[in-house]
Amino acid sequence: xxxxxxxxxxxxxxxxxxxxxxxxxxxxxxxxxxxxxxxxxxxxxxxxxxxxxxxxxxxxxxxxxxxxxxxxxxxxxxxxxxxxxxxxxxxxxxxxxxxxxxxxxxxxxxxxxxxxxxxxxxxxxxxxxxxxxxxxxxxxxxxxxxxxxxxxxxxxxxxxxxxxxxxxxxxxxxxxxxxxxxxxxxxxxxxxxxxxxxxxxxxxxxxxxxxxxxxxxx
Numbered sequence: 131x132x133x134x135x136x137x138x139x140x141x142x143x144x145x146x147x148x149x150x151x152x153x154x155x156x157x158x159x160x161x162x163x164x165x166x167x168x169x170x171x172x173x174x175x176x177x178x179x180x181x182x183x184x185x186x187x188x189x190x191x192x193x194x195x196x197x198x199x200x201x202x203x204x205x206x207x208x209x210x211x212x213x214x215x216x217x218x219x220x221x222x223x224x225x226x227x228x229x230x231x232x233x234x235x236x237x238x239x240x241x242x243x244x245x246x247x248x249x250x251x252x253x254x255x256x257x258x259x260x261x262x263x264x265x266x267x268x269x270x271x272x273x274x275x276x277x278x279x280x281x282x283x284x285x286x287x288x289x290x291x292x293x294x295x296x297x298x299x300x301x302x303x304x305x306x307x308x309x310x311x312x313x314x315x316x317x318x319x320x321x322x323x324x325x326x327x328x329x330x331x332x333x334x335x336x337x338x339x340x341x342x343x344x345x346x347x348x
Contacts, residue, residue, distance in 0.1 A: 131157045131158060131159065132157070132158040132234045132235060133155055133156070133157060133158075133192065133231075133232070133233045133234045133235070134155070134156055134157075134158055134161065134233060134234070134235045134236075134237065134275050135153055135154070135155045135227070135228065135231055135233035135235070135236045135237070135275070136153065136154050136236075136237045136239075136269070136273060136274075136275030136276035136277070136278055136279040137151065137152070137153045137224050137227060137228075137236065137237070137238050137239065137276070137279050138151070138152055138172075138239040138269070138270045138276050138277075138279040138280035138283055139151045139152070139220055139239070139241070139280075139283050140152070140172065140280065140283035140284040140286075140287040141283075141287040141304070142216065142220075142241065143305060143306075144303065144304030144305050144306075144311075144327070145304060145305070145306050145311065145315060145326060145327050145330040145332040145333055146201075146291075146294065146301050146302075146304035146311060146314070146315070146325050146326060146327070147201070147287070147290055147291050147294055147304045147325060148198045148199055148200050148201065148204075148287065148290055149198075149199045149204060149216075149220070149287075150196060150197070150198050150199070150283040150284075150286045150287040150290065151196070151197045151199065151220060151223050151224060151227070151283060152194070152195075152196050152279040152280065152281070152282030152283030152284075152286065153194060153195040153196070153224075153227045153231060153279055153282070154187055154191045154194050154275055154278040154279045154282060155191055155192045155193045155194065155195075155231045155233055156190060156191050156192055156275060156278075157192060160190055160191075160192075161274055161275060163190050164187065164190060164274045164275065164277070164278050165274050167183060167186055167187075167190075168183075169183060169187065169274050169277045169278050169281065170270075170271070170274070170277040171268075171270040171271045171277050171280055172270070172277070172280040172281045172283070172284035172285075173280075173284075175281065177288065180281050180284060180285050180288075181285060183281050184281060184282060184285040187278045187281060187282060188282075191278070193231055194282060195227045195230060195231060196282055196283065196286050197223045197226070197227065198286065198290065199219065199223060201324070201325065201326060201327045201328070202324075203219070204216065204219065204327050204329070205327055205328050205329040207219035208327075208329035209329050216241075217241050217242045217248065218251060220241055221248060221251045221252045221255065222255060224238060224252055225252050225255035225256055226255075228252070228256055228258075228261065229255075229256060229257045229258075232258070233261065234261065234262065235261070235262045235263075235264065236261055236262070236263045236264070237263075237264045237265075237266075237269055237273045237275055237276050238252065238263065238264070238265040238266075238269060238276075239266070239267075239268070239269040239270045239276050239279075239280070240265045240266055240267050240269065245265040245266055245267065246265070248265055249263050249265040252265070291303065291304055294325055298314075298318070298322055298325065299314070299318075300314070301314045301325075302314060306330065306331075306332040312332070315332055315333065315336060316336060319333055319336040319337070320340075
């Protein structure tokens with residue numbers, strides 16, 4: 131029986147909190163069970179239903195894997211001088227997942243503008259260079275196994291953000307355009323550096339404003 135692994139992420143864009151990469155591994159004849167559950171792209175499922183599906187997906191899957199990539203590691207990749215960036219960081223984490231779970235087929239929701247380039251990068255990192263890879267944009271919409279992976283990633287990202295909200299106060303969803311998040315960044319960027327992606331323009335702009343304010347005082 132063919133083992134199929136779907137991989138997707140949640141939280142690429144936020145200035146606060148981690149990016150989460152989810153992986154769901156199932157036997158090919160179990161994909162229909164995910165479809166029966168109504169599994170699809172996590173963005174199209176209400177939060178309370180995602181939480182329920184999270185446990186159901188884990189029960190159906192042969193194995194699952196979730197990688198939580200913290201802001202510090204994201205900043206290191208984004209500001210790297212050796213060619214690393216957020217896309218390639220996601221590729222590295224996805225390759226680690228593939229090597230650990232050993233699927234026959236991998237379906238990747240591609241973050242890179244050119245899927246073939248992203249696929250090549252991932253394949254170079256694999257122990258098994260012959261594994262079949264399907265790398266597409268909107269794979270979480272087109273393949274139920276990627277939809278399952280997106281739900282795993284989204285739920286864990288939301289749980290991580292709930293912990294941040296409980297510890298630091300109302301931070302919003304973490305996206306720069308959100309008014310609550312924007313206000314929190316403006317008021318707290320120096321107080322809680324561990325939760326921010328300092329390589330994001332939203333954070334850097336606050337640092338820049340502070341420096342300009344300090345210079346104007348002289």
